[in-house]
Amino acid sequence: MTSAQAWAILREFTRSESLLKHAQAVSVCLAAYARRYGEDEETWLVTGLLHDFDWEIHPTLPDHPTKGEPILAERGVSEEIRRAILSHADFTGVPRTTLLEKALFACDELAGFLTAVSYVRPSRSILDVDVASVKKKMKDKAFARAVSRDDIRNGAAGLGVELEDHIAFCLAAMQEKAVELGLHGSTHPESFTGF
Secondary structure (H helix, E strand, C coil), X not given: CCHHHHHHHHHXXXXXXXXXXXXXXXXXXXXXXXXXXXXXXXXXXXXHHHCCCCCCCCCCCCHHHHCHHHHHHHCCCCHHHHHHHHHCCHHHCCCCCCHHHHHHHHHHHHHHHHHHHHHHCCCCCHHHCCHHHHHHHHHCXXXXXXXXXXXXXXXXXXXXXXXXXXXXXXXHHHHHCCCCCCCCCCCCCCCCCCC
C-alpha cells in the first residue's frame, strides 16, 4: 500500500483536522526513523497515517484499534502494518516485537505532545520549540494532560534510545515538515517541500 492510498483511507474515515494532522505528524516521525534504521519508508509512513484512522468511528476503548483492524484487512493493508497498529494500544495484548511496532508506540504520544508545545509558543511554531522546553512541559502535569508521559518515556526506552535523543529526533523531523503539518506558525515564511 502506498502513502497516497493510506491517506485516502484516512480521509474516508476521519473528518477532524487535528486527527489528520496528528496522523501526518506520527508518519513524519516514523519515516525519519525508517531512514535512520534502513527500513522501508513507505511502509512506516502508511503505518503512521493509519494508526488512528478509526478513532472517529470507534472513539472508545477497546474498540479502537481492534474494530478498525478488519477494515484495514479488507482494504488490503498488510499484516505487518495492521499488527503494528494493534500493538500501539497496550490493552490489545499484541506485544511490540518489531522495530516498526516499537517506533509507532514511541512516536505516537510524543508527536501529539510536540504539537501541543508548538501551539503554546508565542509564534505557534514548532520551529521555535527545543528539547529543553519539551522536557519542561513534560513536568507540568496540567499541560496536555491527556498525553501519557509514561508512554513517551516507555516508548523511547522500548525503542532503545535516550528520551532526550528521541525528543530531539522527532522534533527535527517535524520541524523539517513544519509547513505540511501546519506548525510553521505565524512568523515563519512558508516553504512547502512536499511529503
